[in-house]
Amino acid sequence: MTEKIFPADINELAPVTVFLEEELDKAEANPKLMVTFAVALEELFVNVAHYAYPDSKGTVKIGIDTSGDSIVVQLTDSGVPFNPVAMPDPDITESAEERKIGGLGIYMVKKSMDSMTYEYKDNQNILTISKRK
Amino acid sequence: MEIKKNREGAKLTVALSGRLDTLTAPQMEEVVKGDLDGVTELSIDLKDLTYVSSAGLRVLLMAQKTMNGKKGTMEICNVCEDIKEVFSITGFADIFTIK
Numbered sequence: 001m002t003e004k005i006f007p008a009d010i011n012e013l014a015p016v017t018v019f020l021e022e023e024l025d026k027a028e029a030n031p032k033l034m035v036t037f038a039v040a041l042e043e044l045f046v047n048v049a050h051y052a053y054p055d056s057k058g059t060v061k062i063g064i065d066t067s068g069d070s071i072v073v074q075l076t077d078s079g080v081p082f083n084p085v086a087m088p089d090p091d092i093t094e095s096a097e098e099r100k101i102g103g104l105g106i107y108m109v110k111k112s113m114d115s116m117t118y119e120y121k122d123n124q125n126i127l128t129i130s131k132r133k
Numbered sequence: 134m135e136i137k138k139n140r141e142g143a144k145l146t147v148a149l150s151g152r153l154d155t156l157t158a159p160q161m162e163e164v165v166k167g168d169l170d171g172v173t174e175l176s177i178d179l180k181d182l183t184y185v186s187s188a189g190l191r192v193l194l195m196a197q198k199t200m201n202g203k204k205g206t207m208e209i210c211n212v213c214e215d216i217k218e219v220f221s222i223t224g225f226a227d228i229f230t231i232k
Binding site for chain 1: 154155156183184185186187188190191194197198201215219222223224227228
């Protein structure tokens with residue numbers, strides 16, 4: 001797994017995306033898979049940037065493993081414990097007036113990946129997503 | 134992301150190109166908040182848009198609500214397959230008028 005540490009700040013989104021694209025390029029992932037992972041990583045990274053460190057600046061470690069049958073992306077932060085996997089899904093049948101955006105990003109990740117798992121270990125949130133190549 | 138606006142009377146066409154993400158969605162939010170006075174027909178052209186995240190969906194929903202609120206219309210044109218899929222899994226395919 002190739003790992004890189006980024007400040008947990010939304011202005012780091014561009015370098016985070018570049019890191020993902022470089023790793024997936026090396027693995028010759030198809031463009032559709034590239035976009036799917038880019039959206040998923042944006043949602044998860046921005047979530048950490050917004051909520052993990054309410055009173056301080058922190059970092060998030062991003063690991064990418066393209067060696068197996070699936071591409072695996074892992075985010076590790078030492079912020080507030082938060083399990084996105086346990087979040088209830090939004091009601092996607094509501095009308096425009098009723099629709100709320102909260103939870104939508106996480107839902108998009110859940111729907112687009114084969115698996116999404118969460119672990120809290122040694123005071124760290126460890127979130128792992130994977131999808132077959 | 135680049136935004137091109139074309140106003141003809143009460144119709145506004147907004148063409149987006151590039152990425153509508155967490156960092157660029159505020160640019161579109163400015164259009165929704167500042168350029169819809171007197172507009173009854175909004176057309177959003179996504180021909181050159183390659184990427185939408187939930188931040189992008191949020192601002193498109195805001196545009197839809199604004200147009201609904203003043204009994205106007207909004208349509209989204211030239212949506213690529215990847216973005217259609219995002220609209221579909223999030224239920225937005227049923228909310229937006231996609232041409």
